Amino acid sequence: MVNAPLKTGLAREALALGFDCVGVADPGAIGDAGRYFHRFIESGGHGDMDWLAAKPERRADPRVLWPDVRSVVMLGVNYGPDENPLAILEQRTRGAISVYARGDDYHDLIKKRLKTLARWLIANAGGEVKVFVDTAAVMEKPLAQAASLGWQGKHTNLVSRAFGSWLFLGAIFTTLDLPRDQAEPDHCGSCQACLDICPTAAFPGPYRLDARRCISYLTIESKAQIPREFRKAIGNRIYGCDDCLAVCPWNKFARSGRELKLSAREALRAPALAELAGLDHAGFRALFAKSPVKRIGRDRFIRNVLIAIGNSADTSLAGKAGGLLGDDSALVRGAAVWALSRLMGPEQFQSLAANAIGAEPDDGVRAEWRFGCHDAT
Template sequence: MATDAAEKLIAELKTRAEALGFDAFGIARADSRPDLPEKLSHALAAGWHADMVWMAETEARRGDPRRLWDEARSVILLGINYGPEADPMTLLAESDIGNISAYARNRDYHDIIKGRLKELAGLLARRSGAGVKVFVDTAPLMEKPLAEAAGLGWQGKHSVLVSRQFGSWLFLGAILTTLDLPPDAPGKDNCGSCTRCLDICPTNAFPAPFRLDARKCLAYYSVEHKDQIPREFRRPMGNRVYGCDDCLAVCPWNKFASVSREARLRSRPEFERPSLADLVRLDDAAFRDLFSGSPVKRIGHARFLRNVLICIGNSDNCAYIDAVEKRLDDASPLVRGAAIWALRRLDPDRADTIRQARLALEQDETVRAEWDGAV
């Protein structure tokens, strides 16, 4: 495509992207990050992906967009600001509140972004005749390093993309196209000597700057992990019922994330300060209704209750004992196990009193182990 025609097309795409509610726009070549396969291989070999086996299974395609689609020549990266209204860190001191990660307080970002990406990609295809494909964290595409290559920002020491305009709060989406488009200048690292994101981590999940070990990450355990939360990470969870924002929330560049616009995402009020007392009483239908359209719904009722019960165990509030004891009869071993830990934290004498009777009825070995495990 001739330079003038390309510039005209890009200008039209940027205008349409802004109208659709995108806050950031950039272009990178599909082959702009030849370093990714080696970096990915190193991370997988070190086991930093924990039990997210799909990362290893898609390694060959994940490291290079052209392995996903060999005709791809350019990648358009789009970002939407989801910066929270208030500092998420302030809720960590309120032990009776279930702290939901800022990104999950909105409607599921996959649903928010994908439709808009398809509309923008359709415009590109109509104007140029080029092939297009859209991606929103549902395919093995490494959006963050590509967004850095496209000039949207840089990957911070916490591995998340950081933007001069929006701090650490950007949802990302990508359009792969067969069209050769002039790329933007890559983002420049502006972290300097700052290590706030590394220092704040309650579980030391960063073995080094720019490296995240999911095996120590609270966001991973509360969202991706399907089994019981390892005991050493339960107390550090505090009141985090879904995700962890600590390393994002302390980023100094967030002071610019409050830049407001009419299309800016707003969190759902019911997710800003939900009480643990209400959350622990949710049955499956109520859980699905409350979190309809939310990414929280994807982890399912049992895993969510697991998280809630761990947070209740951390609350040191004996008012929850009755609600916790009712969950000892839950159909899910995951919930029963977490309820045991919470009861033993809140009322060890009561736990000792009912222990033998419960063990006589319990068939699940993971649940039985909770009666004798450390708190």
């Protein structure tokens, strides 16, 4: 096994690069996580995220992903917010964007530093490396727990005694045999605040998530119209959901992750729904340049904005929704219909529907009109 001084130097270099914590795990140390993952896939809890179900054996054991790996260096970057992320939920005409997506894309920011650290490791000890930031078949959270960075909480996210529920994770797989850290024990105790606060009851039980009910999944991963049963609960959350993270008591130790320029852009802290509804494709790309939000595309984003408009109780926004009834995207048109059904009086909506249904070419959008008429009676 490589001696301890190399690991000490690696940790020192990692902190100098802006990482907040570092540890080393055995690649076979994820325990029962692989079995739980298979159960999650078999239950269908991953929804339409087919990439999760692809080659699950790679996630269940890092050595299947890369047979030569001998050690996994896990690194964390704190992105704790400098304000209460739940406060914006009371501003119903403003859009709530998940804390992690209010700044530049963490994938790009962290991967550069991972590569720099990996080059340092090769220069000082040789061997081979591979780096990962949430983009490959790697179960980062169980590995991070094995590397002492924290533990997987009841909300299934990593929790740290030093940084709460606000850690981005990155991994360096290496052929070097580095000294291991001791796994972090579970410190959740009897607390289940993260389970109780979930607006859509996405947790069937502690340490279990049904992504199909999760607002982050519904607003980011799902390409379809958001199921009606969840629309009211979404409120003004237009990209992701921080509720289960923000309520964690361990957050009192977290601090804002400004070292890696992870602070929120002012334009994304509490954007006005009225302004967001007017974004065309070019405007969307400009506003969310270098942001993870850009990956869902303009149409899905405007779908989310319209759900929030429908939940705003602000009838002045009906004009914004009405202006999108002729949008090229059926996804947008359908969400606009729902928003109007919530903001207009029954007679006004039914009159509008009578003229619109016949001209609407999409079956799904016509179904939204009919549902809206039925709901208005």
